[in-house]
Amino acid sequence: MSNPKLFTGYAAAEKGARLQAIQYDPGELGAEQVEVAVEYCGICHSDLSMLENDWAMTRYPFVPGHEVVGRVVAVGTQAKGVKVGQRVGIGWMSGSCMACPHCLGGDHHLCPTGEGTIVQRHGGFADRVRSHWVWAIPLPDRLDASKVGPLFCGGITVFNPILLADVRPTQRVGVIGIGGLGHMALSFLSHWGCEVYAFTSSDAKHEEAHRLGAHHVVSSRDSAQMGRIAGALDFIISTVNAPLDWNAVLATLAPKGRLHFVGAVLEPVPVPAMSLIMGQRMVSGSPTGSPTAIATMLDFSARHGIAPITETFPMSRVNDALDHLRAGKARYRIVLQNDF
Numbered sequence: 425m426s427n428p429k430l431f432t433g434y435a436a437a438e439k440g441a442r443l444q445a446i447q448y449d450p451g452e453l454g455a456e457q458v459e460v461a462v463e464y465c466g467i468c469h470s471d472l473s474m475l476e477n478d479w480a481m482t483r484y485p486f487v488p489g490h491e492v493v494g495r496v497v498a499v500g501t502q503a504k505g506v507k508v509g510q511r512v513g514i515g516w517m518s519g520s521c522m523a524c525p526h527c528l529g530g531d532h533h534l535c536p537t538g539e540g541t542i543v544q545r546h547g548g549f550a551d552r553v554r555s556h557w558v559w560a561i562p563l564p565d566r567l568d569a570s571k572v573g574p575l576f577c578g579g580i581t582v583f584n585p586i587l588l589a590d591v592r593p594t595q596r597v598g599v600i601g602i603g604g605l606g607h608m609a610l611s612f613l614s615h616w617g618c619e620v621y622a623f624t625s626s627d628a629k630h631e632e633a634h635r636l637g638a639h640h641v642v643s644s645r646d647s648a649q650m651g652r653i654a655g656a657l658d659f660i661i662s663t664v665n666a667p668l669d670w671n672a673v674l675a676t677l678a679p680k681g682r683l684h685f686v687g688a689v690l691e692p693v694p695v696p697a698m699s700l701i702m703g704q705r706m707v708s709g710s711p712t713g714s715p716t717a718i719a720t721m722l723d724f725s726a727r728h729g730i731a732p733i734t735e736t737f738p739m740s741r742v743n744d745a746l747d748h749l750r751a752g753k754a755r756y757r758i759v760l761q762n763d764f
Contacts, residue, residue, distance in 0.1 A: 434446075436485065454554075455501045458512070460512060461495050461497045464494070464759050465548040466491030466734075466760070468574070470577070472746065474542055492513060492553055496509060503557035513575070513576045514561070514576065516576075518554070520533070567731070571732055573759050579612075582612060593616055598659070599623065603663065604756045606663040607756045612730065614637025615728040619640075623643075650676060651672075654675050660681070662683065662687050667691055693707075734759045735754060737761070
């Protein structure tokens with residue numbers, strides 16, 4: 425007879441191990457926590473990084489998953505804003521202190537003691553998961569629950585910079601990389617009203633970039649194409665983790681233009697000071713976003729019918745899904761459907 429207090433999830437016992445079903449006791453529900461029955465959970469490259477302990481903060485056994493969509497099944501005595509039966513999503517963050525200057529200023533995702541959904545605890549490749557109530561974001565009814573999970577990590581990662589940079593509909597903007605992050609950035613920015621330039625190193629993606637919302641497609645490896653848009657762009661978001669000719673990228677920025685990184689480039693990015701000084705340009709970066717920013721993104725997505733392009737696997741085939749992602753075959757995000 426199963427113990428209703430135990431959660432069931434798919435865990436790696438050690439670095440490099442295949443995921444296997446385990447049961448674990450999450451302890452008593454915190455006063456400000458909510459418990460969510462997982463319906464769907466997206467797979468992110470960050471899950472792979474954590475599985476391999478690339479960031480030296482993984483605790484095994486390890487249950488990945490931080491793009492959760494499900495129904496609230498329990499609420500703590502001090503939880504607010506959500507109720508049992510409500511469909512919510514949980515992303516990279518599952519808690520923040522609610523008392524530091526960052527939390528009080530609305531930047532909960534920058535809380536120095538914030539809790540990651542898969543950092544030192546088990547995540548959403550499971551039947552249930554918990555978070556602080558402020559990080560359980562209610563879903564608008566118009567959004568498809570089977571597709572929306574990736575918005576809670578990849579989606580907010582590319583949407584938050586639009587808010588941070590105060591991007592205006594009249595501006596010309598660029599997106600570097602057409603993948604799991606970039607395809608959502610193209611959709612957000614085109615619906616925002618911007619003139620959108622897609623940068624890609626793959627000629628095969630030109631047609632798809634146009635379908636995703638790009639008005640122009642530029643080869644990031646072609647100096648002539650890059651040169652033709654010198655000084656044209658007000659804002660560029662880079663979603664790639666590979667090195668590029670960053671001088672050529674900066675040269676496409678207009679005066680007061682901004683190059684913003686959300687992709688973790690694995691080597692230092694050379695930034696010539698004179699290019700910034702003479703054009704009064706900026707280089708910046710950001711992680712995910714606050715609960716308010718996530719709610720704004722969801723509302724915007726519902727209003728404009730925006731959804732990630734996804735492939736669905738049953739959660740019982742999680743290892744096949746991870747292999748599909750490792751092989752670079754995902755188009756463009758993978759979502760696991762709970763079949764416990």
